[in-house]
Amino acid sequence: MKRAFTLALGLGAGLLVGAYVVKRLDEAQRAVAPTNLAGHAGRAAGTLSERLRAAAAEGRQAAADREAELRSQFAVPGVREQLGG
Numbered sequence: 001m002k003r004a005f006t007l008a009l010g011l012g013a014g015l016l017v018g019a020y021v022v023k024r025l026d027e028a029q030r031a032v033a034p035t036n037l038a039g040h041a042g043r044a045a046g047t048l049s050e051r052l053r054a055a056a057a058e059g060r061q062a063a064a065d066r067e068a069e070l071r072s073q074f075a076v077p078g079v080r081e082q083l084g085g
Contacts (some may be wrong), residue, residue, distance in 0.1 A: 030036065071078060 070076070
């Protein structure tokens with residue numbers, strides 16, 4: 001009786017662990033499917049390009065602000081002032 005219980009307990013635990021492993025492997029396989037990878041890559045590229053665009057715009061604005069600050073500090077006329085406009 002004790003052996004039958006131990007056997008049943010071992011088989012049950014093995015089936016549960018096996019089912020869990022199969023489920024996790026199936027989820028992992030679906031995650032690396034070409035359609036899912038393409039979707040993830042597309043979303044990542046979109047956010048990266050948006051971040052780069054925003055960073056470039058902030059950099060241009062900071063450079064223009066600093067240039068204006070230096071021109072006023074050292075009394076250097078801008079291109080428009082030099083051309084008479």
